[in-house]
Amino acid sequence: MSTPIKVLIVEDDPLICKRYQMILSKDKEIEFVGTAASGYEGTMLAALHKPDIILMDIELEDKQAGLRATSEILTYMPQIKIVMLTVCETDETVFRAFELGATNYLLKNMPAEAIVQAIKDAYYDQPSLHANIAGKITREFKRIKTAEDSLLHNFFILTQLTPTELEVLDLLMKDYTRQEICKLRHVEPSTLKSQINSILKKFNRSSVQEIVPVLRELHIPQILAQRKGKLSLGDG
Template sequence: MNTPAIKVLIVEDDPLIAKRYQMILSRDKDIECVGSASSGYEGTMLAALNKPDVILMDIELEDKQAGLRATEEILNYMPGVKVVMLTVMDTDEAVFRAFELGATNYLLKNMPPEAILQAIKDAYADRPSLHANIAGKITREFQRIKKSEDSLLHNFYILTQLTSTELEVLELLMKDYTRQEICKLRHVETSTLKSQINSILKKFGKTSVQEIVPVLRELHIPQILAQRKGK
């Protein structure tokens, strides 16, 4: 029986560096590149959709905190993913921040191909790549998973739990249709719509539509749903 390939997602805003990583990964039959993103937001979305085993995450993307925010988002709701941070400077601060956010390891961007491939395999196998006398301490003391109700992955996950009917109702609510208008469009009684909305609110853990819609709009959920439908 063949061992499944290690699925790797690259999140790097420099196209030349991203291309170099893709070429390096293509040389190893045990590794499969499942996507490449150029921003923290795109990396978060691709992580949710492609479910990689390991992510190579640039610390600085569209801004200096984007890679860190994306890492935190991903590890909050996909704790099994291994994130290897990419940086240009080997500093104590870089090491601290990487592990504080829950990353498995960090790499200098100009490391040789063999080191990059080995780091991916070490991360996948839960083998610490840092010096043994500090690897365990850093992992135990600084790896944390923070939860945020307004995060992209949190809400994206809840959307996958909605029924097709609930999702259609939510989309109409995000388009500012009134309840009366939704009842007419869907040819349902007010009591039926009320029951559907209550089910949506329960799944989101909220008590009113006004607590959900603004957050979903800010996260561009309506556009994401439209794109998935091919609109």
């Protein structure tokens, strides 16, 4: 008989842990080597037992503990295959798990045969992603790519604004009214209107409402606050 697949379970729910132990004990190709109830304990047992596969719960002592443990384990023991466990998956969390090097992703309530198959697929380098998980990775990748493109695009436009326009935009993003901006900057409404029109033209937009929400979503106000005075801007 070939060497059994050594599996470590990292799960803080004793009932789920017991269920997985029972499932694994029924398969002659799998050897159950231990359980851990926290990310820290999981990392220690991974070093001690050197399992082939780890079934890793994402939410252990906190919501990110499983991801941290995964990162730690794969940094020092990259040969280990990690299959993530969760009760509900979000696009972002699924993507983050695979970004860290997880091999597969399982919902905790999946049937016994699906859990065993996922372990064997991971061991033999044949990860078979469930269709909904694959879709989530694709969607999150597209979302990140779009956000990056949008950030670069909008940041480039910001570098084209004059210091005066940048200051006006900053006040608009802080929800100051046009009247308040005129008072603060000691300018006539017609002057402010001209400055805002110039900003809109550079962003190729017809209203401030089209710009501000996008810039907020990309955390542009925070970037501006951190880099104030450091941007290479034109004369204003």
